[in-house]
Amino acid sequence: MKKKLLSLFFVMTMIISLLAGCGDKNKETEDLGGDNVDVENGVEDVDDEGEDNTGSEIEEQTNADGEGKVLNIWCWNTEFQSRVKDFYPGYVHDDASGTGKIGDITVNWIITPNEGNAYQNALDAALLEQANATDDDKIDLFLIEADYALKYTASDYTMDVKDLGLTDADMAQQYQYTKDIVTADGKIKGSTWQATPGLFAYRRSIAKEVLGTDDPNVVQEKLADWDKFNAVAADMKAAGYTMLSGYDDSYRTFSNNVSGPWVQDGKVVVDDNLMAWVDQTKMFTDAGYNNKTSLWAPEWSADQGPEGKTFGFFYSTWGINFTLLDNSLADADGPKEPGNGIFGDWAVCYGPEPYYWGGTWLCAATGTDNPSAVKDIMLKLTCDKEIMKNITEVTQDYTNNMEAMNELANSDFQSAFLGGQNHIALFAEAAPKIDMSNISSYDQGCNEEFQGAFKDYFDGNASKEDALNNFYTNIVIKYPELTTE
């Protein structure tokens, strides 16, 4: 008997473990948010099929002005959460449950890491279910990145910020390019607290040795256009340094200055400026002006450190204050001050062309039951001058408010990491020049595949034609609806 019971137990375990993988993914993510709802409201069970919910239950969950009591925010990391924590007035965070409170509204953070497109996949699945979800399970606010912004802003899943109640006057101080990126059919569908203009960050010591000065104005003179840039690269090579670290470094300066979008009338169009990037990078590679690294690879990071022999990097706001700074330290846990690695040996200049890199936009999801809460978050965190100036002063993040940034640009704001330079002044100068009217919903896939395909050309494993054909092959796999040359 005992044996029988034991074998029965084993069989059950096997069957259960077999079936365990078949759960509905949607449900899991929804439960993530849903669990907290249960706790806060004491509601017995939140049903997945919202239409079955009785009216009384919904009434119970709404407050005086008819809005929901649960605000669901979808994002891929905790950056925005920490901004809300530190700068949104009245937000109280509960570390134990990971949720927060704004007045009597519970804020749920549904965080899905970006890796391997996971965030977009989860978000897409949830958005497609949005109409059927209960009010408390509906997405209210979600975050997007520029490269795929249009995928969401051109759809009906995002709300026009004007319908939320934000006015042109509210957004007047935002940089134009940050609005262009989320504009579809003339409607602004999102808003961001950060602007991310890019600069060229270079090593002061190398500049002194090779160019005779580390003065950002003089260095900028020498890097003002691509011909001058290439000439300096040759000097660097002669002195035993490389101008750039790898293949992808200058990509965004080219891809942000194209004459038309990636996809025109359903056809993939490779802009001449992108081919200029290919030619320049190939020339740099063959001449030894770069170190053949790839973005985010350990070798690339090492080139930014004390052992690095690379003159400079194209970096935007966050990249300089966070990534580059961390990479430059000899002792990662040591104090962040001159003497630790090459802290203080950096400076920034505009470089040959204006560009931006990165950034996060807030979008209101259509069907949200908390429009006024969403509006207020957008208003306070992306339009309020004082709050945004405060964010920059505290976190060094460059915020999306021209007035506030220009004030800091004209102040004695200094960065010890950049040898006392006021980099905000350069950012403030560069940001208005960014032109992002040529974006498409396919930018992320196109940029990724384009850089990937041409790596073979730079490495000498494929001819230019082959690399281009590989790009065309791969892009159609990603976006079957597109046609190519």
Place this chain on the structure above:
Amino acid sequence: MSKKKSSCVRYTKWGYIFLIPFFLVYTIFSLIPLISTIYNSFFENYMSGLNQIGPTFVGFDNYIKLFKEANILKYTWNTIIIWLLGFIPQIVVSLTLAAWFVDLRLKLKAKGFFKTVIYMPGLIMAAAFSMLFFSIFSDAGPVNDILMDLNIIDQPFRFLANVGGTRGLIALMNFLMWFGNTTIILMAGILGIDTSLFEAAEVDGARAFQIFRFITIPQLKPILVYVLITSLIGGLQMFDVPQILTNGRGLPNNTSMTLIMYLNKHLFSKNYGLGGALSVMLFTLTLALSLLVYRIFVKKEN
């Protein structure tokens, strides 16, 4: 007598009952997906951003597309060449090791230890193994450091930017992960050979190599065929190692892009139509190979 008969009937019933779980699991997890894959392969059905395109019946369009637009023959060739690069050394080393392990005259010590050690790499998760190789063989990784310190090379060798380097690494990993397993199977095969054959050969004065060549190998043929076909099917499904090593890109120049990696790429747009067509082709290919080997196998027995 009658009692015995009835118990016999009961046993038959139990036989069927015990078969139910298998058929149930097989139907749910293999048969139904198989049929729905074939069904899906005739439709245009994918996501364009947030918009669903299709499903629209398109006949054999997906299959035609696979051959016309995609380099499916190239990916098949990649898969086969990488598999061969791993399989040939695998079978040679495994045969040698198996022959040594079962040869009593060699008086090998600590056999159990060595058998365990050669089996170990197969226990590591392929993904972890691949990550490990990725860091060891990276441009600034330990292998390059060592080679440079020994003055064998003066510039880092960029394994993953080199066709032979990448394919070689994938093959090496597959070899390391599977040769232990193959050795154990071949040993079992050799141990199953009638010992009187070996003794007779020895009495006749055959040398070790002759015994191996004229007795072990022919007697081992069914097992060798089994190893070949399982390895071939496994090879056609090669995915995790190259996927992780090349970050899903099949670099350089798509030369390490295997069929399943290509299939996986269609997941980005949830392209059930093309993905289904590719799966059906893989299924057909595997089926054909299995039937071929099965026929050789059966003929041999007759």
